[in-house]
Amino acid sequence: MSLENLTDRGTICSKVIPALSVERLANLLTTLAQLHAPYWESSRLQEILNDGPQTFLYDAHPGNIYFLPDGTVGLFDWQLARRGPWTHDVSYAIISALDTDDRRSNERDLFRGYRE
Numbered sequence: 001m002s003l004e005n006l007t008d009r010g011t012i013c014s015k016v017i018p019a020l021s022v023e024r025l026a027n028l029l030t031t032l033a034q035l036h037a038p039y040w041e042s043s044r045l046q047e048i049l050n051d052g053p054q055t056f057l058y059d060a061h062p063g064n065i066y067f068l069p070d071g072t073v074g075l076f077d078w079q080l081a082r083r084g085p086w087t088h089d090v091s092y093a094i095i096s097a098l099d100t101d102d103r104r105s106n107e108r109d110l111f112r113g114y115r116e
Contacts, residue, residue, distance in 0.1 A: 020062055020097040022106045024073075028065055028093055029114040031073040032058070036086050060089050061096040090114055 020028070035058070058064075064077040094107055 018062075019099040019102065022098065022102055022110070023071075024067060025094065025097045025106075026110055026113055027067070027071050028060065028073045028097065029090065029110055031065075031075065032060060032089050032093060033114050035075070036089070058089055060093040 058075060059077060059080040060075065064075065066074045066076065068074065090111065094103060094110060098106070
């Protein structure tokens with residue numbers, strides 16, 4: 001079995017989501033950090049999980065977010081929400097939101113911005 005780029009064959013998908021700008025992804029990561037931060041040091045959560053820093057997992061790809069005119073990011077489609085490692089949300093957001101060149105050029109700065 002091999003993978004192919006179906007767009008090379010003229011495939012039309014019902015919903016194609018373009019890459020985000022680096023600025024918009026940075027805003028998304030800020031929103032995720034605000035969602036995650038209350039749980040980073042939660043002693044109750046650590047007692048329950050006892051397995052390193054945990055957060056609230058979310059399906060944070062460009063199809064599940066929206067932007068307000070002021071740049072604020074909103075999240076919707078919560079059917080996959082669950083507890084888990086924060087790295088899932090952050091890495092999934094970065095990988096799914098940027099094209100390869102933008103990701104390679106900006107991922108470290110975006111990650112640092114999330115952690116601040």
